[in-house]
Amino acid sequence: MDFVARVEHGVDGATTNEFNRPEAFSIDGHALSPVLQTVLHGTCEQPGEQKVDLKIEVMCVADPYQPRGNDSCFKDENGAPLELKRVLNGKQN
Numbered sequence: 361m362d363f364v365a366r367v368e369h370g371v372d373g374a375t376t377n378e379f380n381r382p383e384a385f386s387i388d389g390h391a392l393s394p395v396l397q398t399v400l401h402g403t404c405e406q407p408g409e410q411k412v413d414l415k416i417e418v419m420c421v422a423d424p425y426q427p428r429g430n431d432s433c434f435k436d437e438n439g440a441p442l443e444l445k446r447v448l449n450g451k452q453n
Contacts, residue, residue, distance in 0.1 A: 361386070361387050361421060361422075361423070361424065362384065362385065362386045362387075362421070362422045362423075362424045362434075362444065363384070363385055363387075363418055363419075363420065363421045363422070364382045364383065364384045364385075364418070364419040364420050364433050364434060364442065365382070365383060365385070365416055365417060365418045365419060366379040366380055366381065366382050366383070366416070366417045366419065367379065367380055367398050367414075367415075367416050367417075368380075368398060368400065368414055368415040368416070369398040369399060369400065370398075370399045370400050377400050379415070379417060380398075381436070382419055382433075382436070382442060383442065383445065384434055384442035384443065384444045384445065385444070385445050385446075385447055386424055386444050386445070386446045386447065387447045388446075388447065388448055391447050391448060392447075393447065398414065400414065419433055420433035420434070422434070
């Protein structure tokens, strides 16, 4: 399965969080998704107390064996293809 996702992270010099740039992944059958690490503003307790959760936005999912043609979801803001990160047995290659 191929997918594009963005992960929430803290903004340096601000007290807000925002999404990072989209990243494209290809996961083989029976593999686990990669570990996505991030830093959010606030303590570990604050997000739970404020009912604020870490957000991961899956922007699109595609069958890796089907042609994508001009699928804009797998391209960056300039129209260049995103680098597809392959995940085998839970490890990013």
